Amino acid sequence: LPAATTTLFAMPMPIIVTTCPTLASRPRVNVSRTVKCRAQASRMRIVQINASELSLIAAGSNLPHPDKVAKGGEDAWFVRIEKEGGGDMYLADGVGGFNERGVDPGLYARVLTYEAAKAYAAQTKNPLGNAGPKKAIQVAQEKTRLPGASTMIVVALDGNILKAANLGDSGFRVVRHGKVVLASPAQEHYFNCPFQLGYAPLSEDIDSASEAQEFEFEIQPGDLVIVGSDGLFDNVFDEDIVAVANEAVAKVAGAGAFSAAMAASRALVTVARRNAEDPLCESPYAVELTKQNKSSVEAANAKGPLGLLSALASNAGSVMTGRKLGGKLDDITVIVGAIVATNAAHEDIAATKRLSQEMQKEADVMKKRAAGEEAKTARSVNLRKQMDAALKDKVAQQEAATKAEAARPREFSTAIIETMDAATIRRLLEERGLPTSGKIERLRERLGNVRADR
Structure with missing residues (x-):
């Protein structure tokens, strides 16, 4: 949520020495190093535990695309925690293509995040309700009645079980003892086209929250949960995410979990932006793009010499090196959650709660401002329904007239x-x-x- 993220970035940012490797300093990265979902860890036995035993101390940072700074970018995020512990994190990445239609996808992402957090809070207070991150995303999609589209991820701590639901190419990592022990895979229809939520009456091309992938993982004190938009994962490999986060946490050792989460989130967005702007960076996005280009050249080669020449011409930048280079400039949002024992983290819980309350105030203001756009959308949808009904009636009348004409006897045999x-x-x-x-x-x-x- 823009105002809150601006406040966060008013604070000094640490200097991180990690840089993106170039061809001279780093061997070609095996694609297997990119995002992997460890299926064996994604579903684990749920252990009944009092939700107050562990807490998710979360803080986040955001750097909009340079061209979108004035409007705060198109990512939205939110964190929440109760004094009894637990905690949840939300991130939505608005689909930039809607700008070409005169639509701000950032507004859709912000309202989507607002509705998901509201839905999850209501579900967790109802002991008979069907609570869960995926359900929260479903409710949010139903209640976000605006033009636009967005990916979405919701991560929540329930006892010692981390529950998550993700739709699209944002994602999360669980870091334990310096290693990624759980990574969510990107959901894409094809390269660089993620699954995305939208308002069904306005578009038939959107995806449904029912398609979101779900995860359950037994968490431990000391774990870091890193949630990011594709601006992070397109520009930083998993092992570098771990290294940057651990270095940032070490720099504020003893300052508490909230300070550690804040430092790690800032460090990660800083490194992701640096890589995104580096034309020689061998980023995850560049590695995947190289794969795609190689596949297109091989397919063109099968079509003969002319097809091969055309493919080589369109990929001239990678002909000499055999690969694409550079990061992907985008909005970058990172939320870092530190898992701690609740009874030893009262100050950190209070800090996260203050952040949540500040963000909630800004979200409430945003939601009121969005009411006008929602009313306009409702009028457009109703008008479309009326036009569809009128067209349906006209077609029915024409079909009836055609049938009546066909039923009339011929004048001459x-x-x-x-x-x-x-x-x-x-x-x-x-x-x-x-x-x-x-x-x-x-x-x-x-x-x-x-x-x-x-």
């Missing part, structure tokens, strides 16, 4: 027409206002189609 000479046929057609030119066979057919008056 085929046998009678066959006995007529050409002059008679032309005279009858002329009397009925029909064309009289053409071959006799066509004239007989035309007269045979004349229906008798009822």
